[in-house]
Amino acid sequence: MTEENTSIVQAMAPMQSTSSHIPNPLILALGAALIAWAGSAEAGRSCENRPLTPEVMAKGLNLAARTSKALDAEFQKNGTQVVLLARQGQDLSKYDLKYSHYGWAYKTPAGPWRVAHKLNECGTAGGHVYRQGLGEFFLDDMWRYEAVIQVPVPAVQQALLNFLTAPSVLRLQTEPYSMVSYVWGMKYQQSNQWATETLAAAMDPHVIQNRAQAQAWLQAKGYEPSSLIIRAFSRLGGRMTAANIAFDDHPNDKRYASRIETVTVDSVTQWLQRTQMAAAVRVVQ
Secondary structure, three states: OOOOOOOOOOOOOOOOOOOOOOOHHHHOOHHHHHHHHHHOEEOOOOOOOOOOOHHHHHHHHHHHHHHHHHHHHHHHHHOOOEEEEEEEOOOOHHHOOOOOEEEEEEEOOOOOEEEEEEEEEOOOOEEEEEEEEHHHHOOOOOOEEEEEEEOEOHHHHHHHHHHHOOHHHHOOOOOEOOOOOOOOOOOOOOHHHHHHHHHHHHHOOOOOOOHHHHHHHHHHOOOOOEEEEOOHHHHHHHHHHOOOOOOOOOOHHHHHOOEEEEOOHHHHHHHHHHOOOEOOOEEEO
16 A cells, blocks of 8 residues: 655655564555654544554554455445545543544545545644545554444545545635534534535535535535533633633533534434435444
């Protein structure tokens, strides 16, 4: 699996030696992954300042290899070119959620799979859209080394492929970032929110030119966000200690009732299956 550079990676250094259980095609991605790690652009993880150990690196690259194999098999069998790809960067079980972050993985004409997704620069209140290889996507000290794949129906795949591989991929990008941004708000935009609004724009690219139109499309299609119970004390602590957490975009009645409505992987995958825009999710372990 040869990796193209991400928007922040300008060079790629080859490895001198490898562990035998890491497939050789992934080794070429390791230099780029190390540089990407140094950039500290993350989403769906804790943003704790922990070193990148050989064990973490090996786990991430091996999961990337297994995911690549599963995606290639899906392409060979069904011609699949775009999938929803999610990871478990944090333990969200207290919110009855399993996956923390997703992006759109698509097959390039050269063969490798790339992931278009939004990342938050750790320690900041900003986020940007990246194109990364699978090795970089899973290069993280994740909560669990497990991925989930959801295959959209062909029409949705084609719409996404056209949109993601053109400058339109940045159409709905909003830099101000909060990891719990209000689902129907405009002030902030978290990673899963960007991916979901981008799906809307891809499905009706000539009409949907802004986030308000994308959100209206999602509402019309029956999308329902997750409603997280986050008490006032936790909200205050989060806002005071993390630049990438804000609650002031949520309606007062919902916020005072400790109901934080935001876009989650689980809510999106359930909605896509319910509306028959995608098949059931598949787990890669």
